[in-house]
Amino acid sequence: MVNNFVRRQFIIIILLAAFCLTAAGCETLRKKFVRNKKEAAESTVEPILDPIDYPAKQYDPIEKYKYHYSMFQVWSKEISQNFTSSMNVYRQKYLCSQVIEQLQLMSEMLNAGKKEKLVGAISMLEKNSAKLDNPIAMANLNSVATDFERNFKIVRVDFKPKMVEKEIVGKPASLK
Numbered sequence: 001m002v003n004n005f006v007r008r009q010f011i012i013i014i015l016l017a018a019f020c021l022t023a024a025g026c027e028t029l030r031k032k033f034v035r036n037k038k039e040a041a042e043s044t045v046e047p048i049l050d051p052i053d054y055p056a057k058q059y060d061p062i063e064k065y066k067y068h069y070s071m072f073q074v075w076s077k078e079i080s081q082n083f084t085s086s087m088n089v090y091r092q093k094y095l096c097s098q099v100i101e102q103l104q105l106m107s108e109m110l111n112a113g114k115k116e117k118l119v120g121a122i123s124m125l126e127k128n129s130a131k132l133d134n135p136i137a138m139a140n141l142n143s144v145a146t147d148f149e150r151n152f153k154i155v156r157v158d159f160k161p162k163m164v165e166k167e168i169v170g171k172p173a174s175l176k
Helices: 003-024 061-085 087-107 112-131 141-158
Strands: none
Touching: 003 112, 061 087, 061 141, 087 141, 112 141
16 A cells, blocks of 8 residues: 555656656746747838829710710619519619719700700609609509600600710810
8 A cells, every 4th residue: 555655656756747847848937938028020111202193084074974874874774674573662762863863963064955954854753753752552653664764765865975965065185
């Protein structure tokens, strides 16, 4: 029994000594488990002393009108498909507001004669979009859809970019 007790003490002392030697290693325990602060790395980036000033990009009014006209076509096609495929009134209101916004941007570029006609079409679209505020049971969506299509057709026929090229206000800027 004493022999067994001595053996256990001897094994514990050997294990404790082995742990101390491996834990200590080449460094002291204190130094091994203390976190050192990181040193700030020196910045090798050179600041830009002379910033480059780029000239503002100049847009051709005709190209700008063509862009808004093409966006009008996209939104009008989307709203036409929405009337036939789904009855989501909130989506229809959003699409209608996008169509009106593009038409208003187009009207800002036209001279007085064509602008009045386009403003009339915009006001008709705004009246039709007000019909969408009625409850679905009260609104006749088929008549609203045909009114929208009628107004879209007027804009597509009378306000094509080739038809109103001479009516666009602003001088064409030189594009590079």
